[in-house]
Amino acid sequence: MIDNISWLAIYPELVLLVMACVIALVDLGVKSSQRTATYVLTMLTLAVVAAMQAMYASTGNTFYGWGNMIVSDAMGNWLKCFATLAVMVTLVYGRPYAADRDMLRGGELFTLTLLSLLGMFVMISGNNFLVLYLGLELLTLSSYALVALRRDSAVATEAAMKYFVLGAMASGFLLYGLSMIYGATGSLDIGQVFKAINGGQIRHQVLVFGLVFVVAGLAFKLGAVPFHMWVPDVYQGAPSVITLFLGTAPELAAFAIIIRLLVDGLLPLAIDWQQMLAVLAIGSLLVGNLAGIVQTNLKRMLAYSTIGQMGFVMLGLMSGVVHGNVDATAVENAYSSAMFYIVTYVLTFAAAFGVILLLAREGFESEEIADFAGLNQRSPLYAGIMAICMFSLAGIPPLVGFYAKLSVLQALVASGQGFHIALAVFAVMMSLIGAFYYLRVVKVMYFDAPLTATRVTAPLQVRVVLTANGALVLILGILPGGLMALCADAIVRALAT
Template sequence: MIDKFSWVAIYPEVVLLVMACAIALLDLFDRSRGRIVAYVLSLLTLVVLIALTGMNAAAGQTIYGFGGLVVSDQMANWLKCFSAVAVAVAFVYGRTYVGLRGMLRGGEWYVLSLFSLFGVFVMISANNFLLIYLGLECMTLAGYAMVALRRDHVTSVEAAMKYFVLGAMASGFLLYGLSMLYGATGTLDISAVFRAVATGQIKHQVLVFGLVFVVAGVAFKFGAVPFHMWIPDVYQGAPTSVTLMIGAAPKLAAFAMAIRLLVEGLLPLAIDWQQMFGLLAIASLLIGNLVAVAQANLKRMLAYSTIGQVGFIFLGLMAGVSGGTALGAANAYSSAMFYVVTYVLTTLASFGIILLLSREGFESEEISDLAGLNQRSPLFAAIMAVCLFSLAGIPPLVGFQAKLSVLQALISTGYVVHLGLAVFAVLMSLIGAFAYLRVVKVMYFDEPTTVAPIQAPWDMRALLTVNGAMLLVLGILPGALMTLCARAIVQMLGT
């Protein structure tokens, strides 16, 4: 459906933008210390968005709006729904943390987060090169500001500067690649680009030249090697609540950008970009898992863990087209989508525990800070252990199911090279598991450095418990989420 339903296609974006602006204005009149008005209105906005996008996804319609600029399909709506959930959870987890660190002098924390989410929504639904870039800039500019919210904290300001400089460079890569593709195809519309490339009449070298820069831009947003330089420094230097915000929903946006650009727009060039993804996956798995083992800082270790996890996502994306056919595309891309969603869920819980243990004047960032956590709180030690075991891919947790689905998609292509990549990925996961098991050892077998009770609001405690339980439940019963991802990808490929 085109044009007639233009506004229907962007209802979530309209609601989010209006409420973000309204919250920014209402916050001017809120003098409460915890910015209660901004917090409550932000959560209510996100609840409405979760319900709205969830209903749109369940309806199963594909709607193109504004002359094909935007698309509202199952994949877009589910990813928006999960992104809104991630931001809502981050608000609950980070509320006490940002209040203790003077980040609530105004409502900027909530407003910037909503504007970042707006950029995520625009990227997810974009069906045009220009709109993808605008959504990307909206998301990242808000991210730069959030990293620097602690204006009196040198490390945070330094991290923001690094993020800004490297982010600007990556945006330049992506924009240059998109301009090359526009010059070759004569259109910014992703569907029209697909048709133009499929004719085979455009010079292949020109397309591949632009494709290299597009893949570089996508790899940067994921944090894949060698475009990973910002991940460890920003994860460590940013306030932990901001690290959680930029490490969750933006990953879903990066996945959507990869699907829109490379699958919907450049699938005829899959043989070329899949080879690039293969190299990026090998480097990410190698560097991410090896360097994670050497880290003493917990946030930095989780940053390198992210790089290793991205390697698995890329393995899923590179298994879509084999033998010149896309018969296994739905299986491969749905496994990658399942991996991204479950990784975000794990990230929320793991950084939630770090936020829980942080208190005024103390950042629970070092692995040694978790010493004896089981003696202080068996529940939260168990939740953190579940997160770490899931990241390591140990059954029956959801991380195991995610890795297994990607490896199955990779091996099912029948290529010997892909089989070798699967073996390599398993070996790297075994090495990376040492980093996670070391943290578990510290929590359960080391003596605690403090006997101070763990204090946290009831809503944070309850949500963390549910979050941790979901990692186990989805590991034992992954069928519903896998089916959801598969249907979304099948519908996307069908349109």
């Protein structure tokens, strides 16, 4: 029997699913080349869903539904709220770009985006292996189609094929790992898996074998080395609006599924998976920052930047449990710093790609670093926003990227382990190396001669949202306490159950 709590837990998902179907049908009768009616309906839907998630999150309540397969808690609801806002920002920035490139012949951009967001919601709320996997597949299948949405582009089609092949392999890794853990514990329920492992009556070797495949699958979703091969090619080959989408909201869902699986379900195996995350973090910081130096394509450079930034997220995730001891304060600091890092990264990435989309025009992508030459002379506002984003990604105070890196490093050092302190020093060194390619973009914008005298123009809503986005990167760097406290509270409430 399904009770009211079960329905309450999935109201936002139901709204999203129903409206995605309604919008797909309504779009059949839309004649506008800008798909105005479809766009307005989509934005209204996303605004309502974001408000619902914020309302759920602000109550701080945690409840389970559908036979314990779904969980609604503060962490999940805030991540879903932020993911919804990220999708709204993506569509605001990307609609003019998509219209110029004949990507709005139908409403696929809007309906596939909504279905991808639904997949993220299911991933974030999943408390059962099958539910998590279904959400992951809904997200990835929709993402493959989005990457290939520009039908006349051979580069986009190639990127979609690479993404599909490597994504299918990673999904197989994850599913195989989950099946091994199910075979060892006899349950698909994450809470029951935790209890079975904590009881100590299960063969450790079988669990670790499954854990290796699970971590490999999760590392692919984050784009961590050595499972990063798809990131530069897909980021560069996909239409810029789709690259913006892939680099924002899905990262929040990937963080949530890591917390659900590794922390909620497999915390007794923390000694094992923290070592794996340490290796992934070292590789990601090394490859992401060194390979980014030689890139001339800005989208590809930001792809390697993403790989390096995910290394920091994994450093936060691997510093919660020390010597097998679960200390509440250490756990809160570690996982809340990782959550704060990924939320602020998504905010900064969105603003940076917003400027890339703004400078693009029909027949011109504006994705080479050289295309930004002299931008300050053509548009001081947009050059300033891009500079703020680059400085933030480099970790320069007083921007939010600095505080995000600092919070992760503090969690590492607070553990008191020599290895963690060495990792913190290594992360700082890699950040210094990575700062080169961020500062190069600023140098090109402010000190190189412009290639064209054309003024940068944008619709009013794009200018307003982009300005607010850039301002938030600065404001949250000066006043990070509110968002950090929100992340800490969400993590505490999620782990308390």
